[in-house]
Amino acid sequence: MASRPFAAIDSVVTWLDEKFHLNGKTVCDLGCGPGLYTERYAQLGALVCGLDFSTNSIEYAKLSAVEKDLSVSYAVANYLTDPLPQDQDLVTMIYCDLCPLSPAQRQILLGKVRASLNHDGLFALQ
Numbered sequence: 001m002a003s004r005p006f007a008a009i010d011s012v013v014t015w016l017d018e019k020f021h022l023n024g025k026t027v028c029d030l031g032c033g034p035g036l037y038t039e040r041y042a043q044l045g046a047l048v049c050g051l052d053f054s055t056n057s058i059e060y061a062k063l064s065a066v067e068k069d070l071s072v073s074y075a076v077a078n079y080l081t082d083p084l085p086q087d088q089d090l091v092t093m094i095y096c097d098l099c100p101l102s103p104a105q106r107q108i109l110l111g112k113v114r115a116s117l118n119h120d121g122l123f124a125l126q
């Protein structure tokens, strides 16, 4: 319920892959939920980590990745207060999650994302 239909997810991931060529890239998905995007990034050859502050979601995502034999690193973390992984080629934040943040929270988040990105890394919001 807190994500888009699979067809929409597939279309977003296809667009991201066309734009950013995910194979071999380091990609971090903020607020990854149950891993609907992270798994697709991994299937396209990205080196993926997913962060979410929901323990249930991360436990589900970890199990799902094992069942599908996908290599995805997951962590329970609050992207506003916890350290983000470094040296990322791409950071994604999907499902309008920037919108409910206050201006101060947005500034914190954008600073943290910037610090987590490689020199030519990109932040994709969708």
Ligand SMILES: C[S@@+](CC[C@H](N)C(=O)[O-])C[C@H]1O[C@@H](n2cnc3c(N)ncnc32)[C@H](O)[C@@H]1O
Pocket: 002, 003, 004, 030, 031, 032, 033, 034, 036, 037, 051, 052, 053, 054, 057, 077, 078, 079, 080, 093, 094, 095, 097
């Ligand atoms: C609307 S859901 C979208 C999930 C996923 N991006 C998707 O589209 O399938 C938002 C997710 O962000 C997580 N989230 C919200 N605020 C967060 C925060 N400050 N730190 C980490 N995760 C957060 C929630 O637990 C939830 O899984």
